[in-house]
Amino acid sequence: MPGATELLRRITVHPDRMHGRPCIRGLRITVGDVLGMLAAGMSREAILRDYPYLETADIDAALVFAAEQADHPVIAAE
Template sequence: MVDYKKIITIEPGKRFGKPCIRGLRITVYDILDFLASGMTIEEILEEFPKLTREDITACFAYLADRERNLIAI
């Protein structure tokens, strides 16, 4: 399992403080939105050559951890 905490960064002045990949201006939301719209991981990696497969896996790990820590009402 990838340690997303080494890959996903949050900087107040970058993309309005949204979680980004390695300080790039690509957010976790962007990756999930691309996947939800039908892009494959391979297409995302082609479109954004600075990204790695591990970066995309880190987005999933970040989201899973966030979901795990949600408090249900």
């Protein structure tokens, strides 16, 4: 499996595409779309079948991106 840095190169953010949401390889499918399908219980195989332009590494990239986003420290206001 490619390393995290290599996978993250698959995630693109352009202000004029999908309202600046993180996308897979400049395509019009967002990281959130991929994560939502996984969260809904779709298998990787089903996602790749329904979206034949996606690759297994794209799903891995979405997961790595989400993991990094979730790892940001949160400062709670008191």
